[in-house]
Amino acid sequence: MKIYRAYAKVNVFLKITGKRDNYHEIISRFMRVDSLYDELCFSPKTKDGFEIIGEFSCETQQNTIYKAYVALREAVESESLDKLMDSYAIEVKKSIPAFAGLGGGSSDAATYLKMCNEVLHLGLSKNELAQIGLKVGADVPFFIYGYDSANVSGIGEIVEEFKEDILDFEVYTPKVEISTPKVYISYRENFYSPIDGFEIQELKNKTSLEVLESMSADEANDLFKPALQEYSELKNHYKHGYYFSGSGSSFFRLAI
Numbered sequence: 001m002k003i004y005r006a007y008a009k010v011n012v013f014l015k016i017t018g019k020r021d022n023y024h025e026i027i028s029r030f031m032r033v034d035s036l037y038d039e040l041c042f043s044p045k046t047k048d049g050f051e052i053i054g055e056f057s058c059e060t061q062q063n064t065i066y067k068a069y070v071a072l073r074e075a076v077e078s079e080s081l082d083k084l085m086d087s088y089a090i091e092v093k094k095s096i097p098a099f100a101g102l103g104g105g106s107s108d109a110a111t112y113l114k115m116c117n118e119v120l121h122l123g124l125s126k127n128e129l130a131q132i133g134l135k136v137g138a139d140v141p142f143f144i145y146g147y148d149s150a151n152v153s154g155i156g157e158i159v160e161e162f163k164e165d166i167l168d169f170e171v172y173t174p175k176v177e178i179s180t181p182k183v184y185i186s187y188r189e190n191f192y193s194p195i196d197g198f199e200i201q202e203l204k205n206k207t208s209l210e211v212l213e214s215m216s217a218d219e220a221n222d223l224f225k226p227a228l229q230e231y232s233e234l235k236n237h238y239k240h241g242y243y244f245s246g247s248g249s250s251f252f253r254l255a256i
């Protein structure tokens, strides 16, 4: 069976530009981490019903892969999708840590959607898959497009390729289980200060190397301060020269 890779991402920068209902509008540079990925494949079933084989701390119904299946089913109403999942389990070799700000669950969901599109010849475009993926999570569209580097905006649905060489990152993930909504809520209540159009444009044009050379960890990521406030133990894990990815808990820097 063909094995598909679901890569991790880091947010080189992440700035808030406004609010949208319970969500926040962002401008963020996402970069794929080539050295860190989960592996997914269709494999023989061991039981009835939708089956995910792999080490997960959540129930199947909470798994982003299952949520992607539900979203795809609603979108295409294809009998062949039901037949596929009646015949095969989805097997995942998990390497991307959870609660990490590395987009592991989102990347698995995106990869599953691409796998179904391929094996069932659904003929869905990247834009269509990204729309379906957005129902699962704000980070999913980036992984659908599969760019090395992109400027991501809206709440995550606008993905514009940024042409630059992919960087080699060293990533470490402290064992702090961070809740993304909790960090966003803390940002909204305690740190809300959206950047303006001029700053947005300036950031969008900077290469990732320029960002890492010119900004500190808390300047580059608006969620770093609220994460530190909500999870004070993070301070013990922070090392000078590292940057914070997403809502955490991972830190990264250029590999040397």
Ligand SMILES: C[C@](O)(CO)[C@H](O)COP(=O)(O)OP(=O)(O)OC[C@H]1O[C@@H](n2ccc(N)nc2=O)[C@H](O)[C@@H]1O
Binding pocket: 011, 014, 022, 023, 024, 025, 026, 028, 101, 103, 106, 136, 137, 138, 139, 140, 154, 155, 156, 180, 181, 184, 246, 247
């Ligand atoms: C922190 C990031 O990972 C950066 O890439 C994303 O912004 C979050 O992406 P995600 O984990 O895929 O987010 P979702 O699963 O869609 O949303 C989880 C929760 O995070 C908050 N959320 C998420 C994305 C966003 N742009 N604004 C938000 O306020 C909302 O409270 C939402 O209920």
Ligand SMILES: Nc1ncnc2c1ncn2[C@@H]1O[C@H](COP(=O)(O)OP(=O)(O)OP(=O)(O)O)[C@@H](O)[C@H]1O
Binding pocket: 056, 057, 058, 062, 063, 064, 065, 097, 098, 099, 100, 101, 102, 103, 104, 105, 106, 108, 109, 139, 180, 246, 247, 248, 249
């Ligand atoms: N496919 C999946 N892989 C890992 N965790 C998953 C998955 N589906 C659901 N989960 C659950 O989601 C939570 C964290 O998921 P995830 O791996 O996406 O981490 P994250 O760091 O929150 O991602 P992000 O970078 O989007 O903030 C955990 O409760 C985990 O049990």
